[in-house]
Amino acid sequence: MLIYCPEPSPRLSYVIDFISQEILFEKAVVCTDAEVFRFYEGVRINYSETVFQEPNYQIYPHGLLKETGIASQPVNMGAWKELPVFFANGQGAGFDLFAAIFYLLSRYEEYLPHEKDEYGRFSHRCSLAFKEGFLDRPLVNEWLQQWEQELLQLFPAAIFRRGSYRFIPTYDIDMLYSYRGKPWWRNLGGALRSVLQGSYAQAIERWKVLRGRLPDPYDAYEWLDALHLYCRVKPIYFFLVAQRQVGWDKNIPTSYKPFQEMINYYASVYKIGLHPSWQSSVEDNPTILKEEKEWLEVVADIEIDKSRQHYIKFNLPDGYQRLLDAGIRKDYSMGYGSINGFRASVASSFYWYNLETNAPTSLRIYPFCFMDANAIFEQQLSPQQGYTELMKYYAAVKKVRGCFITIWHNIFLGTDPQFKGWRELYEIFMKEDAYWDATG
Template sequence: MLIYSEKQSPRLSYVIDFISAELLTSPAAITTDREVFRHFEGVKINYANESFEEGCFRISPTPILFETGIRDFPITCFELGGHKAFFATGSDDLGFDIFAAIFYLVSRYEEYLPHQKDEYGRYSHTASLAFREGFLDQPLVNNWLEYFREKLQERFPAAIFRRKNFSFVPTYDIDMMYAYKAKGWKRNAGGLVRSILNGEWASAAERISVLRGKARDPYDAYEWLDALHLYCRVKPVYFFLVAQQQDGVDKNIPTSVKAFQQLINYYASAFEVGLHPSWRSSVSADDKIMLEEKEWMEVIADVPVVQSRQHYIKFSLPEGYERLIRCGIRKDYSMGYGTINGFRASVASPFFWFSLAENKVTNLQVYPFCFMDANAYYEQKLNPQQAYTELMKYYAAVKKVRGCFITIWHNNFLGTDPGLKGWRDLYEIFMKEDAYWDAGA
């Protein structure tokens, strides 16, 4: 594929590289030479305000890909091919500037503009175009790419396009290794007293049974998950909160506990592991806390730690991703909301982060998720049956476009906590009956 443009730009190159990885068997090229473009044989796209003879596909450009700054573009959505679109271009061959629209969503352009924040100081999903226009539950970019491929195939019947395979990546956040075990006598004594004072006799009795070795800790889902992954033939990614101070929402087991260290070491030897940077690290004025957590985990895991997901999905652009890069993180799984399920970047494919502040692509690869158990339970107030319906909706949407389906689960949801009854069963049903390995992908 060859794209003609009146001038080159980092933003245009970024989008074309992304589309190449999704649709093409070899990278597309961009030229500013009219004669080279005229004599090219193959898929030709005229991305300029100039006209050529018949034989090329035309997309009228909007300014965003040729600018270096950030400004508030007026966005008007309309229906096209059964999906929302914006940056309308009138009567050209596609009807909208797909290159500019993809860039706007995937770069998270709107998150650099003045916006509403939620109670935790994060970008609020209610401020997003996807939420306001009703496409937060869709991998819209992937849908556009399917529409684009169909239109190009009509114009260039001999062209061969890439057909990506659907993939499923189950991921887990270990925010609290155990409910009772390994917490030390002070924390357990305090918890026991609180349960008794509140009349929570079942919880008090459970704590005593676990500490006496008479019952399994309700958050201990590890062996069960190992068996489930083996049965389903999937490779998970585990993210561990290794906060050096147990404070606020950073309440995992102390990193000095041998059982915690052994769990990290075990999973690092069997699967992929990543850092779950603490809340303190995300609000710190410098990189010191995150670097300490990363270095500690690398010592225990005995592997380089290059993957992360922010605790509480606490990050802002561009500062959050800039910090990850400085700390040596190369893959991040935080691209989603901590308040609602859906597609924050409107895409179900990994992509490299483009820094609008520096107007260049980085080496940080972003893996967007679209479903998290905590969102379904705490934020959306869904019961297990309703959550299963939503999970399957997202699974079907991603599978349809042969995308990458990434979910987040927490070990406490998958254990035996009576307060979360039904969630473990939900997940087992999904894993065994409906997911990737059984889909004929």
Template sequence: MKILLYSTQISTRLSYIIDFFSKQINDEIIITNDADLFQQTDAIKINYSSSSVTQRELWIQPHALLFENNIQQQKAECFQWNDLKFFFKSGGDIPFDIFSASFYLLARYEEYLPHEKDMYSRYAHPNSLAFKEDFLHLPLINLWIEEFKKMLKQKFSTFKIYHSSFTFLPTYDIDIAYAFRNHPFLKNTLGLSKDLGTANFKSYFQRFFAMIGLGGDPFDTYQWLDELHVKYNLQPYYFFLLAENRKGYDKNLSPYTNAMQGLIKTHNAKYSVGIHPSWQSGDDENILKKEISIFKNITGKAVTMSRQHYIRMTLPQTYRLLIDNQIKNDFSMGYGSINGFRASVASSFCWYDLEKEEQTPLLVHPFCFMEANSYFEQHYTAKQAAAELQQYHDVIKSVDGDLITIFHNHFVTEQKEWLPWRNMYADFLKRNFG
């Protein structure tokens, strides 16, 4: 064994967070409650107990959180350490319980406590500690782990600091595949009437020629995106909305049209694709099952990846539902109301079901930037969003994390309103990956 952690108690919560830390430092940390073994071993030693055990150890005094088996209000008062915010202050070589604090953020503990909902009945981001204490823009857990690795190196010269590779994963939500093409005749006819009534002749002729197959569709940005992916050697993920009924927030093209099925098959042949569960599916599991079935019939393979439409999710119900339907990877861990790090991390992690007190097989891939948040929620210009995205890129790259972004096909069109956003995205890729 290379790293041995001593704790008087061994809990499911402790095992979970130590497993996560092991993956982040690329070294297995073995937990023991045997004090004699801990004292006698030649391994790198982490003492996670209330008092010092040996002279040569990294000592972290525990907060009670990892040894509790209930969910209750926690006192999370923030302080500064090495220019970083921290909470769950304690003694030892590190001034706080880094394991409990990381667990609190990673398990989304605060989302199980009573809280305010936003206008879409989602967990409202102003409730979060990260927003209140102004670290939502930081992958704080990754930054803590960087300091943790430095302290292990100072204590034990045999410890090797492992540097993983920074990864960029562009993802796209296809909520509305086409603006005009292949939409119901009545819908387009009403659209033509509206265009005439408002003297929007550009939209009228664009819609008309798209309807009869003689013109391009403004939302058909797929080839342009393909060219970017080839140019910068990117492997994107696409999530398709497949609601059977066009209703409310679900405004997609029918999944039964040849155009929609052809689009999915084309992308499935080149990229990783997943389901974008409709808003309606959040109220009815049978709808989710049907959408997954439709997707499977189109692609000819099991559906294992998802991201919630409008980031509509409630813990633990949404994730349990995904697990029950054989989803193995979820990309919904972020806010639909503001950009930033919802779980304060830029690394994938297994979801911990706090009510059941168990680690699940669902792998969570957190995103930190969605262009729709910048535009609709934060009211940024494309230039301001570019600076925001660049900040996320730079801080994630500094900790060898995973930068996951969300763009929509209808946000990068050549239409006058959206052209600055199209150019912003192309410039970001050129600047960082060209």
């Protein structure tokens, strides 16, 4: 594929690299020479206002990719082959496909003035995807699928790379156990609170768990191990290892030996990553993140290069830059902590583009689209409704042959009666869908 553009830019190169990763066998080349473009015998993409007689697919530039700064952009919505589009111009392809992809992947709107949610995060209500009703669609992947078909009409001999659907189940271990491993005063306080509230059964359960007569209600680990083995899937576990248990960081103390032993074991059989604490994202102290990462590396006895923010708490560009500075190279936080959907409108991994420096980085982003906590607390879905929601996103990602990344918590997959039904729906999905995808 040869792309004619008289004024190439780092932003255009970034988009072309992503497109090449998704649908091509070789990286597309950007060309500034009109004569070379005219006589090229492969797929010709004309990213300019110049008119050529030779067959080419023309995309009229919006102008965003030539810019170097950050400014509010006029977003003109339109439709293309029944798909919602923006940066519509009514010429050539009808919209600037390259600029639209860049706007979504770079999270351009998150650098502009915007409303924060109650946790200080970019509010999903400010996003173009939410406002225009495509938050539940991997729109970038859908665009590229349609674009392939249009290019094949112009260039029937073209061969495009066909991606494969993938499923990556991921787990956030915020609290290893409900009762076990907590300091005696926390268990005593919890028991007294249960008694004062009349929850005698819970107080008795706590006592039995601590005496080893009952399994801890948050202990779903052996069950998950068996499920992964049966379904032949490879999970990723993210561990919250805050050295100070304050505020939203309520993990088991890192001095608890069974906690350390579990991390070490999981690092030997699965992929694991860091779940950076709330403190690391809000305090002006970059050493907190580095200390957590170093502690996890020592206990796991491996290098840690993956992360996902606790409570999906991050803001751009500082949050991602902090990860890079700490040595993280793969992040799984791209999604909302307030609603399920595609935050970057894509079901493929991509590199973070730092708009402040106007350059791509080495941080690879793996977006998720479904999190149990969103379904339970934010959207207040029943397990039956949650299953329908899960299947909706599963079908959307599978249709575009993308990567389906889900977030689950051991808290909801254990035996706590408060969350009855969620473990069962996950097992149904894994055995009736994930299993056949892995074995088919």
